[in-house]
Amino acid sequence: MNSKNEGIEMKQMIGQDDEQISQYDITKAAHPGICFFHIFFKFCAFFSYLFLGLIIQSTLFQYILIMIFHAFDFYTVKNITGKFLVGLRWYSDFNPRGDEIWRFECFDKCKRSKIDSSVFWTFQFGASCAWAFFLFTNVFSFELVDIMFAGIGASLSWINLWGFYKCSKDQQRKMKGVQSYLTKKGLQMAVQS
Amino acid sequence: MTDNQQVPFGSGMFQGQAKFVDYAHMNQQDVQMNTLDEPVLDTLLRDINMILYKLSYVIIPRMKETQGRKLRNWDLWGPLLLSLLLAMTLGINSNQSSDSIFGTIFIIMWGGSAVITVNAKLLGGQVSFFQSVCVLGYCVFPINIAAVLITFLQSYLGFFLRLIIVGAAFLWSTFSSLSFMSSMMNEEKKVISVYPIFLFYMFLSWFCIFI
Numbered sequence: 001m002n003s004k005n006e007g008i009e010m011k012q013m014i015g016q017d018d019e020q021i022s023q024y025d026i027t028k029a030a031h032p033g034i035c036f037f038h039i040f041f042k043f044c045a046f047f048s049y050l051f052l053g054l055i056i057q058s059t060l061f062q063y064i065l066i067m068i069f070h071a072f073d074f075y076t077v078k079n080i081t082g083k084f085l086v087g088l089r090w091y092s093d094f095n096p097r098g099d100e101i102w103r104f105e106c107f108d109k110c111k112r113s114k115i116d117s118s119v120f121w122t123f124q125f126g127a128s129c130a131w132a133f134f135l136f137t138n139v140f141s142f143e144l145v146d147i148m149f150a151g152i153g154a155s156l157s158w159i160n161l162w163g164f165y166k167c168s169k170d171q172q173r174k175m176k177g178v179q180s181y182l183t184k185k186g187l188q189m190a191v192q193s
Numbered sequence: 194m195t196d197n198q199q200v201p202f203g204s205g206m207f208q209g210q211a212k213f214v215d216y217a218h219m220n221q222q223d224v225q226m227n228t229l230d231e232p233v234l235d236t237l238l239r240d241i242n243m244i245l246y247k248l249s250y251v252i253i254p255r256m257k258e259t260q261g262r263k264l265r266n267w268d269l270w271g272p273l274l275l276s277l278l279l280a281m282t283l284g285i286n287s288n289q290s291s292d293s294i295f296g297t298i299f300i301i302m303w304g305g306s307a308v309i310t311v312n313a314k315l316l317g318g319q320v321s322f323f324q325s326v327c328v329l330g331y332c333v334f335p336i337n338i339a340a341v342l343i344t345f346l347q348s349y350l351g352f353f354l355r356l357i358i359v360g361a362a363f364l365w366s367t368f369s370s371l372s373f374m375s376s377m378m379n380e381e382k383k384v385i386s387v388y389p390i391f392l393f394y395m396f397l398s399w400f401c402i403f404i
Contacts, residue, residue: 034233060284060291064277071273079240080233092323094265100321145296 030113031084038081038120041073042127049134049149066149074156077124078163085116088167104163106171124164128157244271247327251334254372267323272330275337276302279397282340286347287404294404298397305393306330313378313386320377329390332370333397335362340401355402363398367391 048069052062082088090104131154138146243266280298284291303326310325339362343355350358370390378386 058291060281060295063292063295064281067273067277071270075270079236092267100324145292148296148299 030116034081034084035116035119037076038085039123041069041076042123045069045073045153046130049153063145070153070156074160077160081120082164085120086164088164088171090163090167104167104170106167124157124161128154128161131157240268240270243268247271247331248334251331251369254369265324267327269327272302272327275330275333279333279337279340282344283400283404286344289404298400301396302330302333309389309393312389316382316386318378318386325374328370328373332366335365336394336397336401338362343401359398359401363394366394
């Protein structure tokens, strides 16, 4: 009886996935403005790293702008984008004794849009890989400044990715906990009936 | 609870038993608890206020421990902005290439803070890495003020006057950072923990005079 129930559940889930895949439309994202900023600061950081030398002659201001874009991207993804697009948050906190502890939280509010989360993860992972690629290719040229900025970009992106990955692992663990609780309840009800 | 309790794997839509879960209920003063739904502007304003509070703490260092509690909420925005500002003011009016100055100041500030923190931790201090980097970065603010003054009043200031301004800034920075750092250091090894801070600010002040 139960395997049949689970079979029906699996089919329903797969059917739902097919519907959702055809609905990846950015204009239907729950928070289009926040998606835009998520992409915008990453784009600014890459653009200024690659092309700002053609626009601004003074190298000092180029460097300052690149650093500012890196910092804005990190802050936006960590504090704003992660909270609104995927409902995850990570930060450091202090226990009453004064030691520092890191917290990884997820909040299961309903209506977490699939478009939002796919935008978030795609661009974060893509940007991290791109910065790692730039770092790797620049290591063999001896332009220390390029290495420094690619290195800073790569480390900030990967730190964010790691933080949110840890949050989402907790989330998946909780979902599996909810699932096993539900199947146990289902079993009990089946046994009782 | 219905039969079609669909709970897809991975990041998808959550249906049915949607509960608010948080792990942060232990800490009583957890500001984060109230910030889950706040609009973006509130987040930004709160962080800006924290930065300004810390800057005011640097200008008027308060020795009491209770006042220092708020400093424990470290953030690296202040050190970043101050390092960029310092590199900019020193780079504008210098003879050498400004990008090498930028690189030097940046690496000295961040690398120096990291080294001092690691030194303090190895000597048994009860200091969190990011807190200490944050405090050392914020305490560069007086040196920043001196650098800005020197850059804009360059023609009016003789060498001796510049020396006095930078010297005052150096003493102010060191005193501000000590009032926080000394509470975290090991009692017996205080001098050897504090000496690198002294060197760090002296190095940065040296840059202000001679570049």
